[in-house]
Amino acid sequence: MGWHGWEILVRAIPYIRKVFPEVVFTFIGINFDQAMNYLEKAEQKTIKKEIKSKKCLFLTKIPAKELSRILSESQIGIASHVTQGKILGCSPMKIFDYLRHGTVVIASDIPELIEINPKKDVITYFREGNPLDLAEKVIKLLSSEDVLLQRSHLSLRLIADKFNFHQKMMSLISLYSDIIEQNEPKNNSLSRRGYIDYSALRILFYYQGIKKKLRRY
Structure with a gap:
């Protein structure tokens, strides 16, 4: 122990x-x-x-x-x-x-x-x-x-x-989605909204890339 x-x-x-x-x-x-x-x-x-x-x-x-x-x-x-x-x-x-x-x-x-x-x-x-x-x-x-x-x-x-990689990444992406919804700027600032959206998508794309690599083996 x-x-x-x-x-x-x-x-x-x-x-x-x-x-x-x-x-x-x-x-x-x-x-x-x-x-x-x-x-x-x-x-x-x-x-x-x-x-x-x-x-x-x-x-x-x-x-x-x-x-x-x-x-x-x-x-x-x-x-x-x-x-x-x-x-x-x-x-x-x-x-x-x-x-x-x-x-x-x-x-x-x-x-x-x-x-x-x-x-x-x-x-x-x-x-x-x-x-x-x-x-x-x-x-x-x-x-x-x-x-x-x-x-x-x-x-x-x-x-x-x-507690596998898929579940953790889905949880993280879900968390980003919640952040996007909760932090939607009242003045519709594209830069603010775009930054959060980009962060979430980057994680999603990274995850999809990992999945493609795993399929090769």
Whole structure:
């Protein structure tokens, strides 16, 4: 998991261990020394025990190819963001990485993250900052291989259907259309209206050009 909210997973580990003693946890984006500085004594003891038994890894900078391999081999990817009412540090990028690798996702129930899957039929959400709820969600998913496989397929489908290039470009073009309608100058200034129209058309033409290139392959 990424470093935002990673300590929530640390606190959830003892609960998960009671049911799944062999699970390996990999923290990406923070090293062991950094982790020790953030954790309380009881949590430090938990991590030291996990590392000694080789069931916990801390990785900082790793090549993209290695990251892709780790995500592909992982059953669950966790985005345990803790915002405390602030949006800062709540990037959904790691969730998109999980989804495109078919990794089953568990994320904090932050509005910005729920927007990715409002139906909650692909991503499992847990109460922000609650390690016990996170542990329960992890245990529930790990308890069913069928559910994990189904969610993995749904993850790939979600990223392919909702977050592909076509959908994003159409959303952007739609946004430009809304801007044109909302900012129609009252004095019918051709220069103002023409500039916005041109911007929208340029994006549309660029998109159509990309489509033509893709058809060649």
